Amino acid sequence: MKIASVTIHNFRSIRHCELLCRDMLVLLGQNNHGKSNVINALDFALNSSVKPDKNELFAFAGHDDRTMWVEVSFDRLTEQESTTWKKYVRADGTFRFRKTAKFDDEGKIVVAYNGYVSEPEEEWLRADNAGNYTKRDAVFETPLSALVPSSGRLSKAHIEEAQRQYIGDHRADLVFHEALEEGPLLGQKNVAAGVLPEFFLVPAVRDLSDESKVKSTALFGKLLTFAVTEMASADPRFRHIQEELSKLIGVLNAAPDSNDRPKQLTDLESSIEQELSEWGVRVSVEVTPPDISKIFELGTDIHLDDGLKTLAERKGHGLQRAVIFGLMKAWAKAMRGATSAVGGTTARKASESVVFAIEEPELFLHPHAQRALDTALRVLARSDNSQVLICSHSTHFVNLDDYRGVALIRKASAEEGTTLVQCTEDLFEGQDDSDRKHRFHMAAWVNPDRGEMLFARRVAFVEGETEKSAFPYLAKKMGCHSEDVSVIDCGSKHNIPLYVAIAKAFRLKFVVVHDEDPLPDPIPEDWGEDKTREKRRTFELNAEIRTTVGESGSVAVLRPDFERCSGVSRTQAKRKGKALAALDYFDSVTSDNIPEHIGDAIRMVYGDA
Secondary structure, three states: OEEEEEEEEEEOOEEEEEEEOOOEEEEEEOOOOOHHHHHHHHHHHHOOOOOOOHHHEOOOOOOOOOEEEEEEEEEOOOHHHHHHOOOOOOOOOOEEEEEEEEEOOOOOEEEEEEEEEEEEOOHHHOHHHHHHHOOHHHHOOOHHHHHOOOOOOOOHHHHHHHHHHHHHHHHHHOOEEEEEOOOOHHHOOOOHHHHOOEEEEEOOOOOHHHHOOOOOOOHHHHHHHHHHHHHHHHOHHHHHHHHHHHHHHHHHOOOOOOOOOOHHHHHHHHHHHHHOHHHOOOOOOOOOOOOHHHHHHHOOOOEEEOOOEEEHHHOOHHHHHHHHHHHHHHHHHHHHHHHHHOOOOOOOOOOOOEEEEEEOOOOOOOHHHHHHHHHHHHHHHHOOOEEEEEEEOOHHHOOHHHHHHEEEEEOOOOOOOOEEEEOOOOOOOOOOHHHHHHHHHHHHHHOOOHHHHHHOOEEEEEOOHHHHHHHHHHHHHHOOOOOOEEEEEOOOHHHHHHHHHHHHHOOOOEEEEEEOOOOOOOOOOOOOHHHHHHHHHHHHHHHHHHHHHOOOOEEEEEOOOHHHHHOOOHHHHHHHOHHHHHHHHHHOOOHHHOOHHHHHHHHHHHOOO
């Protein structure tokens, strides 16, 4: 199963927000806006060992709202998971639970797990009321009377079974309401460690030695556990060692008069017994059989040989992070293998799923390594039982082809708290949606740094590389340049509406700068029908762009186009290329001599207009 959505209430910097999850979800935002708090809320929900602290309650929560909770909804359940969670599974195959921490005025904290159940309107069909119908005079007033044993004492289990049978037979005629159950999740006070997905958090600063230790909570320890379990069942040498060890323990713990028992142990017992003679006690030394798998804890380390063999934690930080990610992927693979090897279902079983949450995966990695890691994480996320959430400041982990897999984290004020912005609608729907998608995907190759727009204070969408190169250059001459403004080359005037759609979906501040491209009057005689149609379509884009932008952004139109507006020679542009010709031309132009329309557009991009 995988997480479909998360709702967070009164957790750290978050007053209330909902997050829709994907196989891989990338959280973006400025420092101290709450990205880490989102994944820590998931850690709180899925890990029973995470205990809430009174300081984690949202600072501006009202006095009548001293409750912190996180709700998680799951979809894509396996057959086993559907069996484990059958009490909570909705008609669409999903289920939802909540982990709550209630704080009282004395600082006492009560933590609870509760699931959402679909209950019929009829009071006598609700599982929580089953105990009210264990007396026959009560149950005979309901249709359940025909479904319970005709004699003998009625138990709560009898009534619950009758309720399930009646609901199954009459589901189409009943009206259901989803409600949070009063009792604990799956009837147990604490179930997270047993049946909820395993949640593994890699903080921005992580010591590899923590994960390479041989303990049950460390990645390396988990992998060794898988290996030892397989060895114990499949390797005859391992079984032989266990058998011989059992025989040895049997000899050591034999009766004192046994011929096989070492005389030294018997003498030791007698010596101690003599020293305690006045107490009138018998002394026996018994050896507890050791767990053979614990032999790995006596001295097992990961060594790396990159020309110099050393402990892994003595390598550079980049390689250490790579080892952690390698352990994560190996663990996920081992879990998938363990799952596929077990057939059938049981009433309740540990979840087969793993959720990885990684803070700043780009740390200590050069750009090529970041891209390789992004590819590896996306492959991992697409597997049946793995899901990946990351917090990042790197464009290498932003894939706008999968714009639904991006969430912007913002915090306008501490009182308002952390908020999230996601795009859930189809940005390419319409009659020409396939063409729009094609052009947008192609633009990714022309403009691979377009993900930068999601990090910017303001974005300027321009037609091509000429404006992208010239605008920052001229803004520095004019003294208004700002590093937190991104100029995005859309690859074509025709692609601008696609970028505007994304900017609006993520509520970005943006400016559009494009050429007017008016049609000449009269139309040149050497223009054919196709060229005339193409030029007219380019001119008509002006109105489409203006309509698409609406009140969400600003538009600057260069009339008739950038070259004639700026004074750049068309001959030089054709000989050198437009971008280089523009930079050469403006190299000798002072700020006072920058053409008015170009200067106005640049001030709109970088200023407060």
